[in-house]
Amino acid sequence: MAVKFSVVPRKNPSKMSEPAKFYAQAQGYGEMSFDLICKDVDSRCTATRADVAAVLNAVITTMEISLSKGEIIRLGDFGTFQVAVSSGGAATEKEFHSSLIKRPRISFRPGKLLTTLLKTLEYSQVAKLPTKAVVAEGTGA
Numbered sequence: 001m002a003v004k005f006s007v008v009p010r011k012n013p014s015k016m017s018e019p020a021k022f023y024a025q026a027q028g029y030g031e032m033s034f035d036l037i038c039k040d041v042d043s044r045c046t047a048t049r050a051d052v053a054a055v056l057n058a059v060i061t062t063m064e065i066s067l068s069k070g071e072i073i074r075l076g077d078f079g080t081f082q083v084a085v086s087s088g089g090a091a092t093e094k095e096f097h098s099s100l101i102k103r104p105r106i107s108f109r110p111g112k113l114l115t116t117l118l119k120t121l122e123y124s125q126v127a128k129l130p131t132k133a134v135v136a137e138g139t140g141a
Contacts, residue, residue: 002124
């Protein structure tokens with residue numbers, strides 16, 4: 001098994017007059033849904049598919065509650081989840097207010113298990129995926 005990638009041209013945004021260089025871009029193939037994860041896990045242990053789904057749903061709910069309180073979630077060798085934000089700036093600390101906070105996201109930092117995986121990946125080059133055609137508004141297409 002290997003991670004599939006294609007090679008795509010990209011221009012340097014700060015040097016648009018220069019020719020594009022070519023870079024690797026990972027290509028996702030297939031998906032692992034929640035149900036398939038539960039089915040796969042139940043085949044690897046004594047827990048039933050329903051047990052696995054119940055535990056995963058409880059973990060997700062617990063994570064939602066903890067993240068909404070600003071807590072950092074540490075899942076051992078799997079990794080760490082934490083809320084991260086970006087914001088607009090204010091001239092002084094006193095002028096800053098929470099409405100300047102934009103783009104909240106959940107930051108994931110992989111732990112030992114996944115960083116070790118990243119060091120052992122193999123790669124396979126594939127053709128670039130076709131781009132989806134964009135239909136112009138008002139064309140009736």
